[in-house]
Amino acid sequence: MAVYTDVAAEELADFLKAYDIGELLSYKGIAEGVENSNYLLHTTAGSFFLTLYEKRVAVDDLPFFLGLMGHLAMHGIVCPQPVKARSGETLGYLAGRPAAIIDFLEGVWPRKPNVTHCAAAGEALAKLHLAGRDFPMRRANALSVSSWRPLFEQAAPCVDTVQHGLHDFLKAELDYLERRWPDNLPAGIVHADLFPDNVLFLGDRLSGLIDFYFACNDFFSYDVAICLNAWCFEPDHSFNVTKARALLGAYNRERALSGAEQAALPLLARGAALRFLLTRLVDFLNVPAGALVKPKDPLEYVRKLRFQQSVGNIREYGVAASGLLV
Amino acid sequence: MAVYTDVAAEELADFLKAYDIGELLSYKGIAEGVENSNYLLHTTAGSFFLTLYEKRVAVDDLPFFLGLMGHLAMHGIVCPQPVKARSGETLGYLAGRPAAIIDFLEGVWPRKPNVTHCAAAGEALAKLHLAGRDFPMRRANALSVSSWRPLFEQAAPCVDTVQHGLHDFLKAELDYLERRWPDNLPAGIVHADLFPDNVLFLGDRLSGLIDFYFACNDFFSYDVAICLNAWCFEPDHSFNVTKARALLGAYNRERALSGAEQAALPLLARGAALRFLLTRLVDFLNVPAGALVKPKDPLEYVRKLRFQQSVGNIREYGVAASGLLV
Numbered sequence: 001m002a003v004y005t006d007v008a009a010e011e012l013a014d015f016l017k018a019y020d021i022g023e024l025l026s027y028k029g030i031a032e033g034v035e036n037s038n039y040l041l042h043t044t045a046g047s048f049f050l051t052l053y054e055k056r057v058a059v060d061d062l063p064f065f066l067g068l069m070g071h072l073a074m075h076g077i078v079c080p081q082p083v084k085a086r087s088g089e090t091l092g093y094l095a096g097r098p099a100a101i102i103d104f105l106e107g108v109w110p111r112k113p114n115v116t117h118c119a120a121a122g123e124a125l126a127k128l129h130l131a132g133r134d135f136p137m138r139r140a141n142a143l144s145v146s147s148w149r150p151l152f153e154q155a156a157p158c159v160d161t162v163q164h165g166l167h168d169f170l171k172a173e174l175d176y177l178e179r180r181w182p183d184n185l186p187a188g189i190v191h192a193d194l195f196p197d198n199v200l201f202l203g204d205r206l207s208g209l210i211d212f213y214f215a216c217n218d219f220f221s222y223d224v225a226i227c228l229n230a231w232c233f234e235p236d237h238s239f240n241v242t243k244a245r246a247l248l249g250a251y252n253r254e255r256a257l258s259g260a261e262q263a264a265l266p267l268l269a270r271g272a273a274l275r276f277l278l279t280r281l282v283d284f285l286n287v288p289a290g291a292l293v294k295p296k297d298p299l300e301y302v303r304k305l306r307f308q309q310s311v312g313n314i315r316e317y318g319v320a321a322s323g324l325l326v
Numbered sequence: 327m328a329v330y331t332d333v334a335a336e337e338l339a340d341f342l343k344a345y346d347i348g349e350l351l352s353y354k355g356i357a358e359g360v361e362n363s364n365y366l367l368h369t370t371a372g373s374f375f376l377t378l379y380e381k382r383v384a385v386d387d388l389p390f391f392l393g394l395m396g397h398l399a400m401h402g403i404v405c406p407q408p409v410k411a412r413s414g415e416t417l418g419y420l421a422g423r424p425a426a427i428i429d430f431l432e433g434v435w436p437r438k439p440n441v442t443h444c445a446a447a448g449e450a451l452a453k454l455h456l457a458g459r460d461f462p463m464r465r466a467n468a469l470s471v472s473s474w475r476p477l478f479e480q481a482a483p484c485v486d487t488v489q490h491g492l493h494d495f496l497k498a499e500l501d502y503l504e505r506r507w508p509d510n511l512p513a514g515i516v517h518a519d520l521f522p523d524n525v526l527f528l529g530d531r532l533s534g535l536i537d538f539y540f541a542c543n544d545f546f547s548y549d550v551a552i553c554l555n556a557w558c559f560e561p562d563h564s565f566n567v568t569k570a571r572a573l574l575g576a577y578n579r580e581r582a583l584s585g586a587e588q589a590a591l592p593l594l595a596r597g598a599a600l601r602f603l604l605t606r607l608v609d610f611l612n613v614p615a616g617a618l619v620k621p622k623d624p625l626e627y628v629r630k631l632r633f634q635q636s637v638g639n640i641r642e643y644g645v646a647a648s649g650l651l652v
Contacts, residue, residue, distance in 0.1 A: 009434035025432035025528065028366055031355035040354055040366060042432060106351035106368060108335035
């Protein structure tokens with residue numbers, strides 16, 4: 001949670017003169033998002049997000065993110081759409097930062113996703129993959145396999161203070177994944193961070209996907225693997241095969257996973273677990289003393305990684321029983 | 327800025343079942359307020375604030391604050407009104423905290439208040455004083471003159487690290503004010519914290535007063551003195567007599583300041599400056615390292631106090647020229 005950049009009412013009112021979204025009624029800094037400063041605006045035309053991009057987001061990537069949100073929204077994905085200024089631009093400057101006005105989506109994210117939520121997430125992910133196919137811009141995944149060793153080396157000196165033996169565990173996993181990581185699975189635009197807090201619901205109905213700031217080009221099935229880890233574990237760390245079956249089945253009905261993708265899924269899920277484990281470790285080891293930001297628990301992903309290491313075959317996710325993927 | 331308490335969508339939806347404010351559409355933690363956790367809710371019935379009261383707010387005071395907001399709103403003051411649950415109660419419990427749903431007021435606070443804003447603040451303050459006269463509850467001002475010596479003693483050991491000589495300066499001022507503080511000026515309900523960030527505007531029109539969590543019984547003219555310090559200094563620390571004249575004149579038209587109140591105003595303004603100087607000092611000296619909360623600058627109030635020490639007579643606030651208060 002953070003608002004890094006303060007915006008004065010007077011300068012915001014000036015900024016909004018470039019847009020056709022009515023008069024400013026109120027704006028409140030939102031205590032979420034660690035990369036950007038976010039404000040919820042009320043204007044006479046409705047509710048909007050104002051995002052100021054802080055230094056951790058590469059300015060060069062903003063046209064990709066904003067363009068992708070616009071593209072997906074035009075192709076039937078309910079996601080926040082950047083609002084164009086009268087000039088046609090979606091990216092402006094405010095308070096010394098690159099800034100954008102983005103549609104506000106109503107909805108809340110489920111803290112305890114149920115099977116219906118998991119199915120909805122799987123279906124939405126597949127639709128996103130399909131909708132992104134003709135998006136003309138590309139962005140490499142900055143957090144794919146080649147980034148993991150540098151992250152590991154950054155955390156390595158202190159990693160055993162988090163859990164004894166973690167250094168050697170991570171090193172062995174990294175060696176294993178680097179040797180086996182696939183290079184020829186179906187690929188395209190992926191969300192790369194479709195955790196429950198990025199999927200909004202009204203009741204059990206999915207009302208929108210948000211936070212496209214990790215979106216990039218990568219394997220579709222790697223995106224599925226990220227969701228398996230994010231949606232299908234219970235608070236007690238057990239893996240819920242009913243949720244996995246719902247998520248994979250709903251995905252597969254929209255976009256059929258090929259045999260190669262199905263075979264690779266356990267390996268990809270190990271990689272997905274390692275990726276979030278490593279970034280959480282680095283964040284955890286670098287949190288400033290006394291900061292209000294509570295870092296996410298890296299050990300949650302140690303447990304998920306150990307589970308995924310034990311999976312020999314996609315059937316162990318529960319899909320064989322229903323036969324949805326065969 | 328802070329959201330201390332996380333609220334799950336599921337428990338919030340449950341909580342709202344006790345109210346007639348429609349279905350939950352979204353809620354966002356607001357990065358403002360250091361005493362409470364605040365969420366902006368959208369429901370099918372409109373926008374609301376959800377406030378969770380953290381431990382710095384005495385639970386015993388909540389009926390006073392909520393009752394006062396309701397009373398003032400019923401008496402023509404535009405201020406947030408607590409929403410009653412179907413039971414008639416305004417105070418509930420959520421996520422282990424006392425919690426209330428409160429009307430959301432549109433408006434923005436001026437970072438650079440102009441003369442029109444100052445006049446509007448003065449008028450609103452007088453109307454608040456009048457509207458509060460028949461409010462039946464009482465709350466002593468926990469930050470009045472008797473609290474200043476304990477605050478000073480808390481800060482004293484480190485105060486010269488903030489500014490050389492500050493210890494003796496504060497001690498002399500405290501001795502002076504304790505000896506001369508009045509005890510028989512007209513008194514009643516005061517806001518006690520009517521800074522620009524607690525006065526909302528739409529354009530130059532005042533749209534509401536907020537944050538009644540320092541409200542208490544004290545001298546009306548002390549509340550005016552707090553506003554003089556909060557509204558009438560320029561960013562370069564100079565005192566703007568045009569703004570003071572506007573604020574005092576507008577106040578006086580709604581509620582005439584007596585001769586005794588006018589005579590006491592420079593002394594009350596010294597006290598008001600010392601009160602905010604002391605609490606800012608204590609906050610400044612106790613901010614945790616690395617915290618995202620940036621403490622307010624105590625030295626701003628050293629300069630204001632020095633100015634107020636130089637004022638011999640209310641005419642020096644610029645009001646003699648217009649004759650509004652004579």
